[in-house]
Amino acid sequence: METEESSDTEQQEELRGASQENDAETSGASRFEYQSPPDAAEGISLPLLTKMSSERTLAVQAALMQQQKKAIALLTWQLCRSVFSGGYTRSRPFRISLTESHSTLTGNAPSGEDGAAFLALTEERIRLEALLPHEWAEDFTTFFTLNGETLMALMTFCVACSVDGVQTRESGHTSRSQLTELEAALGFHLRDWWHPTKAGFFADLKHAQIIDALNEAGFTGAARDAEKMKKGDAAELAEDRMRDTRWVPAWMKGKEPEKATDDAAASEADSDSDNNDPAHAA
Template identity: 30%
Template sequence: MPNEWQRAPHYLRQAITRAEIDASRSRFVKFVGLDAYEAAGGYVRRDLFADEQNAGFVTDAELLQRLVADKLESAAASIREQGWGWMEARVERDYAEINSFGRLAPTMRPYTRKEERELKKLVAHRDDLAEKYDANEGGDEEAYKEAERLEQALNAASSAVEAFAKCAETWDTEQIRQAGVFVFIDAQGELAIERGLVKREDKPELESHGATVTGLANGERAAISEPTPKEKPLHSEKLCKRLTAHRTAAVQVELAQRPGMALAVLLHRLIPDVFDTRYGHAVAADCVGVRVECQHDALLREADDMEMSPAWSQISTQRGQWLSVLPQHINDLLPWLLDQDPGTTLLDLLAFCTASTLDGITARDGAHPINAISNAVELDMTRYWTPTRAAYFDHVPKARIVDIVANAVSPKAAADLSSMKKADAAAAAELRLANAHWLPEVLTHRDVPVMNHYDADNEENAADTQGDTDGKIDGELNGESDGANSSDADVHYHDDPASTDAAEDTPVGTPTTDDSVPVTPPVWPFPTVASVADTEVMQRSA
């Protein structure tokens, strides 16, 4: 049976329009570009209440799919010309698939003097943005918008610093003939490239010729870390922590009422560590702090309205009941426990203690282990959280308030909010959503992170089960989430003009004699401070 919030009109409208694609969220739309889609004859259904220029809904999924495939193939074609032995194109990064390959190590040449200066400028620019972002204390709507702009700029500058290091990579032309490249679209809708991937059967020959290949030995997998999220979030980190604190409290209450399920949750956390010969290669994300770390103080810290929550009221009541029967001294605790009924008292106490360790507080909306428990207990957050001015609307821009009321109630109900002051609009929204059962996305999402398990006794079978993601575009083009909830600042890359001073382009530490070999320029352009600054100017004027 669906929860009450799933029957609300705005959720029904979401289901009806699921075949359409939100242009502001889809990484495929960002990759192709809304202008290119419209130029190809595609229609965009515009949202009358949206302020963003690129807001709207793409209605022709088949056209978008063709444009994505064409642009991805065009990018792949330019990579093929670099001499790699093979190349694969995917619509998204599949970590399990990429981890099934070894990695050919590139040679890192020293930076030239010009590159050193540019890198220092990039780092200084990033650090300056970080200081400004940390100094922004929020408050009114303008401060919130400035914080969003600074966050986008900081993410772009950080990415530029990371990308700049690639300019010093050099590849052996003979070795790359037996290695390959993956080209894919990342979560932000940008082209991403993984170079130097080595198939298992090619590793021995490469190493026999002096190549360094990591991974694929004794069950070792090539290490590829998850990228640092840099997308523009729908909610600020502070608000996300506030909301997920309420979600955590609600799940704690529900789990404490289900001793059998709490036992399963606890065992799920303990078994991989106890039976490490079987699960020792599991990359497991979990939310049970068996260290043990009670999360009650964290809930109060992240949500200053937690004490008014129905969930917190139940937690406090249950805690008081247990304190009234537990022994006063630690030395008396074990004898007391041994004297209790294991099928009632101990199991109920285990449920409360296990629930109290749940940590679902997060600064970003995305897949989280606590959602697995939320699904198991059939969590209905409308029982524990209500959208009030203090709880939510004071913490988001007025444009967001207008959008929420228009979708959750009706466009007519939101028509006058734009002309109100922010405080008045927030108060009005609280009244108009009183019976709407509306919840912010972070409280309705139920995605659970994938746990990659590599059994040491079944290494070959694990490699054989890695699937590609060619078909995954069909899912998103029919309205399924792609995991990216926002847009972010694009970093404009361009070729650096060739220097007339040979010493400027000579790697630092390289002898500047007539016999010195000139440095081969990078095979693709890299960011500069000027390009990052240009992007920030464009954001301000947008």
């Protein structure tokens, strides 16, 4: 009888030990499970995130439109992904698709259709539409008559219009911007296309976020003044202080563009500027 009780006790201890080991393994797995750091825009309201990522998308489109060689390279890269990496393609003769969403972007972006980026895109669109052959949409052979310069300009514009960097938030998680690498490759700076104003940006921030923005831009004195102001006055102060700066919120930019340090890089930049600007191509 004593032997049976001893055996039962030993079995229970073994079961408890195994359970503890499993718990430890599970706990260890959870400890070492990778969790991506929160996006810089987590504290920004979803309406403002949508507005400003739409604004940023339009600006990147306009910047890419002005760099023909890089636009064509991006298109070729995308095509090669389908051809050489076993990408899925639909069963139709031309397996390339593009979504142009200017109506949605301008509807969300604070600058709307009056922003510098959209105005530049519109100007180029009008110029290119005038070059399209009669009834071109019904007969693809009409494009065989276009010269190489026109074809390249059309291709560049279409590639630029395909850019989509609007961020979303689902289940409390903010999607990361897909524009950062492209911006770095283009030497892009958002302030070339957008300026933070009271109505278009600061008014949508919380009072504390306006103060944070002033501190981030180095205006610590103005930030202290803003603490004592009403939100509307603080937003107006922020617009005034930021007017002549290159400040962009940290959550709206990627890495700073690298400066060309050798003759080859400088030569490529000159080539893009002189030969690949759509207006020059005209």
